[in-house]
Amino acid sequence: MNLPAFFTHSKSILKLTYPILIAQLIQNLMGFVDIVMAGRVSAEDLAAVAVANSIWLPLILTIYGLIMALAAIVSQLAGANKYPEVAEQTYQTAWISLALGISLIALYYVATPLLSPMFSLEGNLETLILDYLAYIVWGAPGFCLYLVLRNYAEGLSYVKPTMIISIIGLLVNIPANYIFIYGKLGAPALGGAGCGIATAIVYWAMFISMLIYCFRSSILKQANLFTRFYWPNFTHIKNILGLGIPIALSLLFEVSLFAIVAIILVPFGSQVVASHQVALNFTGLVFMVPLSIAMATTIKVGYAIGNKNYQQAKDYSFYSVILGLLLACVTAILTVVFREQIAGIYSRELPVIELAASLMLLATIYQFSDTIQVVSAGALRGYKDTKSILYITFVSYWLIGLGVGLVLGITDWVVPKMGPYGFWIGFIIGLTAAAVLLAWRLRVIQQRLEQNKDELPPTKNNSPEFEL
Template sequence: MKSSSHYSPRIEITHLLRLAAPIIAAQVAATLMGFIDAVMAGQVSATDLAAVAVANSIWFPAILLVMGVLMAIPPIVSHHLGAKQKHKIPHDMWQSGWLALSCAIAAMLVVQLAPYILSVMDVEPTLESLVYGYLDAVIWGAPGFAGYLVLRNISEGLSFTKPSMWIGIVGLLLNIPLNYIFIYGALGAPAMGGAGCGVATAIVQWLMFGGMIICFRWHQFYKPYALFSAFEWPQFHAMLQLFKVGFPMALAFFFEVSLFAVVAILLAPLGATIVAGHQVALNVSSIIFMLPMSLGMAISIRMGYRLGQKDAEGCFFSLKTGLKVGLAQVCCTAIFTLLFRHWIADIYTNDPAVIDLATNLLMLSCVYQLSDTIQVIGVSALRAFKDASGILIITLVSYWLCGLSVGLMLGLTDWLRPAMGPYGFWIGFCVGLTVAAILLSLRLKYFYRKLTHDPEWQN
C-alpha cells in the first residue's frame, strides 16, 4: 500500500476543484431555476409562491426516484476508468437510460395521486387550483429530465463536467423568459400565475436533454468511448443490477430531501404566509447546499477512480482532503447567510410577514450547515463503495425517525412546549442532519479499517 506521504494535498485539491467547479455551477443553475420560479411567482402573490412550494413538495419526491437511482452512475463509470474497462461504459449508458425512462414514467403516475394528498388537507381552493396547474404541466418534462440526467452522470463519471455546467447555465437563462411568458401571459400564452412555472420547467428540461445529446454526438472528448456506436435494447438483467445499486440510494436521497419537502405540505394548513416564508428559507438553503453536494460528487468520482485502481489509501486521502475543503467552505457560507439574511429575503417578496419568518429560519439554517456538509460528503463517499444498504438505513433513522419526529413534536404538538410551527420543524432538520453526520462518519471508519487490512488491497 502506498504511504499517505505519496499523495500531494495541493494536487488532490486541484483535481477536486476542477471536477467540482463545473458541477457546482450546474447544480446552482438548477437550483436557481427554483429561485427564479419563487421570485417571479412571489411577485404575483403570496398564494402563487405558496402554490409553487406545495407543488414542488409533491413533484420532487416523485422525481427523486430518477435522480437517486442515477446518482450511482458517476462512481461506477469512474471505477471502470480506474480499472481500465472503458468498454463497459456504453452498455451502462444505454441500460441506465432505459431504467431512467421507466422511473420517469413511474414518477408521472405517482403525481396523479396529488388530489388524494391535497384532499386530506384544508388547502385554500385558489391555492389548490394553482398546484394542480403546475403539476399537470411539469410531469411532461419528466422523460426529458431523465435523459438529461443519464448523459450528465455519464459525462461526470468520465471526469468531464463542463458540459453539464454550460447546458445548466443555458437552461437557467431560458427559464426566465419562459417563466415570464407563462406566468404573466405573453406572446399569446395565457397568464397562468405560479402554475406557469410548471410549463416553463417542462420545456427547459427537454431543451437541456437535447443539448446533452448534441454534445455527446459532436464533442471530441466522447469519441474514444464510442457511446453511440451500437444501439442497445433494454436488458432486464442489466437494468435490474443497476436498479439494485441505485434504488437504495434513491430511497436514501428520498428520505433526506423529502424531510424538507414534506414539511411544506404539513405547514400548508397554517396558511400561505407560513408556507411562503418556509419556502424562501428552504430555497436559499438549497442553493447553499449545492456547494457541499457538488464537492461530494467530485469526491465520489475521485474515490471511484482510486477504487478501480485498488488504491485504498489514495481513496481515503481523496475523502479526507475533500472534507477539509468542505469545512472551509461551510464557514464562509454560514457567515454569509447570517450577515445577509434580511437582504436575501427581500429579494423573494415584499410581504413583511414572509420576510420576518424567512430571516428567522435562515438563522437556524446557519446551525445545520456544518452537519449538512459532513453528511452529504459522507453519503457521496459511501456511494463510491456502492454501500447502498448502509446509506439507506442511516438516512432512514436520521431523517425520518429522528429529524421528522422531533420536527412534528416541536412544530405541531404541545408535548414538550407550545407548538412552534415552522421553527419546530427546522430544529428537527438540525437534529436529523447531525445524527446523519455522526452515523455516516462511523460507517466510513468501518470501511477504512476493512480496506486497509484487506490483503487484496495491499499494493
C-alpha cells in the same frame, strides 16, 4: 494533516466541483424565475406554481437520486479502463430512466381523477395546478435521459457539459415562460400553468443539447457510446437499481423531512411557516456547496477504487470533508453577519424577518454536520456502498431528527414547546447523528479495503460485474 497533499487534492476536487455547483445554482434559479414570472400574473398563479412544484420536485428528485448511481459505476469502470462496459451500463440506466419518465406521465393520468376531489381549492387554483402538472409530465422522459448523459459525463470526470447545458436550459426557460405565461407569439396566455410547458421544453432542450455534446466531444467519445446499441439486460438493470434505489430513497427522506415539518408548523400561523420557508430556502442554496463537493468526491473516489488505488480513495474522502468544512466556515460567517438582510430579500414583514434570521443562526450550526454527512455519503457512493446511506439517513432524519423536533416543538415533555426552534434543533441533532454514523461507516469500508487489498468491501450493493 499534510498541507501540500490537502492543497493538491482540494485543487482537483474544486476543479470538478465548481461546474457542478454552477449547474445546481442555475437549476435553482430556474425555479426562482418561474415563481417571479408567475407572480407577476397574480398571487393565485404564484401559489399554483409553488404547490405544483411541491408535488413534482420530490418525484423528479427521487428519480435523480436513482440515476446518480451511474456516476459511481462509470467512474469505477473508467478507473479500471473498462470503457466498453461504461457504454453498456449507460444504456441500461437509460432504459430505466426512460421507463420512469413514461411512468410519470401514466401516473398523472391515473392519479388525477382520484386526487382531484381531495384538493377542494378555491377559485381557479386547482385548475392551474393540474394544468401545470399535465404539461410538465411530458418533459419527464427528456429530463430523465438528460440525467443519464449527465452522470455518464460526470463519471468520466468531465463536468463542463453539466454547467454549459444548465446555462442553455436557463436561456430557453426565460423566453418560454414569457411566451406561455403571458400568451406571446400567438400562444395562449396560460398564467402559472404556462411554466409547466416552458419547463417541459427546457427538459427536452437540455437532453438534446447533451446528446449532441456527447456525440461531438472527443473526451466523451472514449467510451464509444454511439458505436453499439444495447437492448435491456435485466441482470444489469437489477444491479443498477440495487445501487440507485437506496440513493433515491435517502434523498427522498431528506426532502420529505423538511416538507413535513412545514405542514406541522401550519397551526403556529402563516408568519411562522413563512419564516421557516425563508430560512429553509436560503440554507438550501447554501447546501449546494457541500452537495457539489460530495458529487465530485463520488467521481474521484470511484475512479480511485476502479484503479485499485485505495489510499488515494481514502485521501480524497478525508480531504473533501476538510475542504467542505472550511467552506462551511465561510458560509456560516456570511449567514450570521447578513442573516437579517438575507431574510429581508424574501419578506418585508418584520416578524417574518426576525424569526427567519434567528432560525438562520441555528442553520449555521447544522451547516457543519450537513457538510460532513453529505460529503461522507458522496464518498460512500464512490465505494458503491449505498444501502448503508439509506439506513443511516432514515434513522437520523426521521427517527432522531423528526422525533426530537416533535418533542421539543409541539410538546411540553422536556421544555415548554418551542415551536419552529424545536424542529430546527431537531434538524441539528438529526444531521449530527447522520454525520457521525456516515463518517463511521466510511471508516469501516476503508478499513475493510486495507485488510483486503484485492477486493471491494463485501456489501450487497457490490454486484460481481462492478467489483473491479
